[in-house]
Amino acid sequence: MLARRAGRAYIRLLLKVRLCAMLIPLYCPSCGKELCVRDELLGSQVRCPACEAVFRALVGMEPPLTPYSLAPEPPPIRWGGGSTRPEAEAYLGAPLTPLDELILPHRGPMILTLGILGIVFSICPIAGWILGGLATTKGTDDLDKINRRRMDPSGRGMTSAGRICGIIAVILSTLNTLAGIFFLVMYLIQL
Ligand SMILES: [Zn+2]
DSSP: OHHHHHHHHHHHHHHHOOTTTTEEEEEOTTTOOEEEEEGGGTTSEEEOTTTOBEEEOOTTOOOOSSOTTTSOOOOOOBSSSGGGHHHHHHHHTSOOOOBSOOBBOOOHHHHHHHHHHHHHGGGSHHHHHHHHHHHHHHHHHHHHHHHTTOBOGGGHHHHHHHHHHHHHHHHHHHHHHHHHHHHHHHHHHHO
């Protein structure tokens, strides 16, 4: 009864979360990563936080249909060395003012799900360690990105909740293992 109500509330929470709150989703034309951009930055040059490629943010950028290696050779527009700048300018036909304004969508629902599953599966310590460990490392990683303004900050609460669940899952899995070893030793002593 209580579990079912909690489950329903959890699903409602997941449905309520939009991956790109107040942001427009688009895909990096270089690496295909799903990204978000604030609407006032549409039309300006942006830099992919994943692959550092600089491109113009446009509405309706679709994920690449072909893998990068099969797609027609794109011009090497990488920001960094000053030598690549004129080339990029020629290709994009506009002054290059790359902005670190592209934001990765947060992964709060996934991290929270991993953390909760980790707690549930801590009765089977290996599954609990893997799921909890994933929630902890991904959660730590994403909170760092949110703090550096590289990820949608609306996912902060969910991400840190998932990370805490992950830590609890790892602790529970460890305690379960220790208890298992303890009972095994007791059993062997009694033989
Ligand atoms: Zn990219």
